[in-house]
Amino acid sequence: MHTDARCVTVFVVFAVLSAMLPGAVATQERQVVEMVAERFTFTPSRLEVSVGTTVEIHIRSQDTDHGFHLVNGPNVIVPKRRQGEAVVLFDAEVPGVYQFECSKLCGAGHNFMKGEIVVTAGDDAS
Amino acid sequence: MSSRRAVPRSCGQPVSGLCLVLLLVAASSATAQSGADGVEADRLSAVSRLSDWAAGGWQLGQGGSGPVWSVAASAEVRLPDTSAAMARGRPASSLPVAWGGRQGAGVGGSQSGSGMPNSSFSGYMDFHFNNREHEDPVVDFHRFVLLFTHSFSDRVRFVSELELEHSLVGEDAEGELELEQAYIDFLVTRELNFRAGMLLVPMGIINERHEPPVFHGVERPFVDDVILPTTWFDAGAGIHGEIGQGLRYRTYVMAPLDASGFTADQGIRDGRQKGAESTVRNIATTGRVEYVGLPGLWTGASFWRGKTGFAFPRIESRVTVGEVDARYRVGELEARAQYAHVWLDGMGELNRALRFANQPGANIAREIRGFYVEASYFVLPNPAPLEAAVFVRYENFDTQYRMPTGFQRLQQFDRDAWVVGFSYYPDPDVVLKLDYSVVRNQSGVIDEPNALNVGLGWWF
Numbered sequence: 233m234h235t236d237a238r239c240v241t242v243f244v245v246f247a248v249l250s251a252m253l254p255g256a257v258a259t260q261e262r263q264v265v266e267m268v269a270e271r272f273t274f275t276p277s278r279l280e281v282s283v284g285t286t287v288e289i290h291i292r293s294q295d296t297d298h299g300f301h302l303v304n305g306p307n308v309i310v311p312k313r314r315q316g317e318a319v320v321l322f323d324a325e326v327p328g329v330y331q332f333e334c335s336k337l338c339g340a341g342h343n344f345m346k347g348e349i350v351v352t353a354g355d356d357a358s
Numbered sequence: 359m360s361s362r363r364a365v366p367r368s369c370g371q372p373v374s375g376l377c378l379v380l381l382l383v384a385a386s387s388a389t390a391q392s393g394a395d396g397v398e399a400d401r402l403s404a405v406s407r408l409s410d411w412a413a414g415g416w417q418l419g420q421g422g423s424g425p426v427w428s429v430a431a432s433a434e435v436r437l438p439d440t441s442a443a444m445a446r447g448r449p450a451s452s453l454p455v456a457w458g459g460r461q462g463a464g465v466g467g468s469q470s471g472s473g474m475p476n477s478s479f480s481g482y483m484d485f486h487f488n489n490r491e492h493e494d495p496v497v498d499f500h501r502f503v504l505l506f507t508h509s510f511s512d513r514v515r516f517v518s519e520l521e522l523e524h525s526l527v528g529e530d531a532e533g534e535l536e537l538e539q540a541y542i543d544f545l546v547t548r549e550l551n552f553r554a555g556m557l558l559v560p561m562g563i564i565n566e567r568h569e570p571p572v573f574h575g576v577e578r579p580f581v582d583d584v585i586l587p588t589t590w591f592d593a594g595a596g597i598h599g600e601i602g603q604g605l606r607y608r609t610y611v612m613a614p615l616d617a618s619g620f621t622a623d624q625g626i627r628d629g630r631q632k633g634a635e636s637t638v639r640n641i642a643t644t645g646r647v648e649y650v651g652l653p654g655l656w657t658g659a660s661f662w663r664g665k666t667g668f669a670f671p672r673i674e675s676r677v678t679v680g681e682v683d684a685r686y687r688v689g690e691l692e693a694r695a696q697y698a699h700v701w702l703d704g705m706g707e708l709n710r711a712l713r714f715a716n717q718p719g720a721n722i723a724r725e726i727r728g729f730y731v732e733a734s735y736f737v738l739p740n741p742a743p744l745e746a747a748v749f750v751r752y753e754n755f756d757t758q759y760r761m762p763t764g765f766q767r768l769q770q771f772d773r774d775a776w777v778v779g780f781s782y783y784p785d786p787d788v789v790l791k792l793d794y795s796v797v798r799n800q801s802g803v804i805d806e807p808n809a810l811n812v813g814l815g816w817w818f
Contacts (some may be wrong), residue, residue, distance in 0.1 A: 266653075271567055273650045278603045294687075295572060296787050296817060303512065312786040314741040331548060337480045337507055339817070340519060340558060341566050343543050343551075344598065344606065 262286045269310045269334070270294040272341030280350045287322040287349065298345070299335030307335050324351040477508045482569045482817040486576055491807035499525040500813075501570075505539075515543045518556075521589075536632060538591045547599070553610070554595035556633045560608045560646035561660040562586050563683050563696055570815025571789045574734050574749040574781050577811060580773070580797075581755050585698045585728035586681065587627035593636055594644075604651025614642040614664035617675045617708055622721040623771050625757040626677060626700060629666065640665035642677075654687040667704060670711050675704030690736035690747075697729040706762030724762045728755030734781075745783040752776055770801035779811075788816040 263285050268275045270293065281287050291300050293310045300318055301307040310318045322330075334345035481504040489495035502522040509515045518540040524533035541555030558566050564573060564582040568589060573579075582588045596610030613636030619628035631637065642664025649657050660681040667675035683696040705722045712720035734749035756772040779793025791813040797806040 268653055271569070271572060273604070273606075275650060275653050276603060277600060277650070293786075296569075312742075314739075314745065315786070337478050337505065339480075339567065339569050339572075340505070340517075340539060342507070343515060343517060343545070344600075346548060346600070348548055 262288060264288045264290065267291045268294055269298040269300070269345075271296070271339045272334075272344045274300075274332070274334075274345065274347045277347035278350065279348075280352060281324045282352055282354065283324055283327060285324045285351075287320075287324060289320040289322065291318045291320065292316075296338055297336050298338055301333050301335035302349075303331045303333065305330070305332075309336065322349060324349070327351050327353045476510075477506070479507070480505045480818060483815065484570050485814045487812040488576075488809060489811070490809040492805075493807065503538075513545050515545065517541055517543065536589075536591075538589055549599040549601055551598050552595075553598060553608075555593070556591060557594045557596070557610055557612065559590040559592070559612065559644050559662065560610070561590060561644070561662065561679065562588070562681050562698065563658075563685065563694060564588050565590050569817045570791075570813070571783070571787055571817055574732065574747065574791070575751065575777055575779055575793050575811075576791045576813035579696075579730050579732075579751065579777075580753045580775055581696060581698060581728040581730050584624050584627060584757055585700065585726060585755050586679070587625070587630055590630060591633065592631055593633040593638075596645075602651075605647070605649055607645065607647050609643070609645035611641050611643055612664075613638050614640050614668070615666045615677055616669060617666035617673075617677075617704075618669040618712075620666075620702070620705075620708070620722045621757075622719070622723070622768055623757055625723075625726045626679075626702070629677075637668050639668045656683075656685040658683050667708065670708065673704050673707045673711060675702065675708050677702055690739045692734050694732040694734075695730070697727075699725065699727040701725055706764060709762065709765060721758070721761075721765055721768055723758045723760060723767075725760035726757045727759050728753065730754070742786050742788075743784040745786070747781045747783075748779070749781070750776070750778045768801075770799045770804040770806070772800040773806060774798055785816075787818060788814075790814055 261282075261284060263281060265276070265279060265287060267289055269291050274291070279287065279289075289300075291298075291310045293313050293315075295313055297312050298310040299307060300310055300320060302320065302322070306320065308318045308320060328351055330349040330351065332347050332349065334342060338345065482501070483499075483503070484501040486498045486500045487495065488498065500523065502525065504520050506518045506520070507516060519538045521536045521538050522533065523536065524531070527533040527535050537556055539556055539558055541553050541557055544552040546552065560566060562582060564578055565586065565588045567573075568578065577583075578588060592613040594610040594612030596608065596612075598606075598608035600606045613631050613633065615626055615629035616631055616637070617629060619630070620626055621628060642662060644660070644662040646658055646660040648659075649655075660679070660683075662677065662679040665674075665676050667673040678701040679698065680701075681696065681698040683694070685692065685694045687693075702722065702724050705724045709720045709722055712722075730751055730753040732749060732751035734747050736745065736747045738744055738746040752774070753776075754774040758767040758769075758771045761767050775795055775797040777793055777795040779791060782790045784790070791811070793811050795809050795811070797808060799806045
């Protein structure tokens with residue numbers, strides 16, 4: 233009887249620790265986004281992700297050089313059409329709205345070329 | 359791969375900037391009325407917050423002392439395994455003071471808070487050979503355009519575009535020196551921004567997007583010449599922004615057209631005042647809504663409306679322009695379509711006034727309209743310099759579509775055209791164009807010349 237109680241206790245502790253373990257060591261969910269940069273827009277221009285997601289944004293140009301500048305964050309050149317891609321990794325750690333914009337003068341409508349990453353607290357991101 | 363920290367910039371409250379301005383005005387007004395120390399303190403606080411906003415440091419909707427959040431972000435550039443491409447791609451953060459050759463040009467000597475250069479310039483050029491039937495062939499350096507920009511801060515930016523057309527300006531010269539754009543953008547939120555200065559009218563596919571490598575054909579489409587008077591620009595002010603996933607708008611008040619420049623064959627084209635001491639006894643309103651939320655698809659609708667008869671005070675004339683357009687790209691195939699319709703009120707009276715004022719041929723229509731459809735295909739879909747496309751375009755444009763009572767249509771201005779051609783790209787920003795246009799009209803007497811055109815255009 234005493235041995236059975238000890239076994240049950242060990243089982244319960246093991247089960248509880250097993251249930252906790254995935255959360256403790258889980259890697260962030262990764263989401264890959266294909267983005268097109270073209271005079272004068274990013275498509276898509278608005279991304280919604282949940283906290284805990286790592287967003288891997290692959291940006292290709294359909295015309296000239298563009299820039300992808302995450303405001304207060306990294307700034308990268310998007311190569312010309314058919315000449316490569318820029319990849320931006322974004323770890324969505326804290327809810328908020330993060331703006332990005334074209335950072336290389338690309339024509340008359342350059343200032344229109346911007347977008348945002350919306351990091352939501354729950355699982356309601358689309 | 360570099361890694362930096364980013365902070366959220368907006369909580370999606372588009373009216374916050376406007377509220378801030380109103381707050382400042384209200385604070386100033388309150389001070390004038392009461393003179394109380396507390397109100398003065400509030401006013402100074404509002405001034406301080408406005409200064410913070412202009413510097414890009416104040417987070418809209420959070421107040422000046424809101425939490426600073428951060429996330430990790432990093433970036434890199436991946437290139438195809440070609441030596442030509444390897445030389446081009448690079449992380450902007452690894453470059454010195456200015457990128458894209460601007461440092462060598464002697465501008466961009468300081469940086470904004472974002473790490474980007476404060477000033478930069480770009481430009482585009484158009485060099486043409488035109489051989490029209492029944493005329494001597496000509497070579498023409500059609501456009502020499504320089505764009506200068508300056509960022510006073512992340513929030514306040516200046517953009518300009520100075521264009522020299524046909525290379526020579528002066529008496530007996532065809533050329534024009536035009537300031538097509540010169541405005542300040544006050545960037546408040548993604549949804550709401552303010553703009554004032556010399557503006558491009560937000561109309562159609564070409565008017566705001568006219569760099570030579572981005573359209574096929576040596577010359578711009580006929581519809582974007584005689585129906586929509588590209589490049590259409592004037593002094594004005596307004597707002598612009600993007601809502602949700604790819605729904606964009608811009609709307610401005612601008613100087614109106616001048617009806618005394620309207621003609622039977624060119625429609626409203628010569629009515630542009632071009633910001634040269636433009637008369638604004640009446641103002642025009644214009645706007646555009648476009649959806650760019652799906653990959654490969656662009657759709658838009660534009661309008662313009664304004665009184666135009668200030669040169670003839672007793673004539674009540676008004677112009678309304680409506681336009682819709684779409685572009686769709688799938689794989690190497692792209693299709694474009696555009697329709698524009700212009701309604702001109704009071705043209706009967708205007709024609710009579712012009713004829714009385716020594717223009718006996720005045721025959722301006724009360725409606726003009728035009729459309730085109732175009733298909734293009736990249737037959738060499740390789741990285742430049744092995745990149746080329748073919749295209750075909752059909753256009754129909756009529757500047758005598760509906761006439762005022764008592765005036766006859768001039769059939770030679772009801773025209774259509776087939777344009778076929780080829781675009782070769784030694785670099786995505788450099789294009790060699792060749793096309794042939796067959797133009798017909800409804801007149802049995804007056805011929806419309808066909809043309810062979812060769813062009814070299816580039817953007818830098």
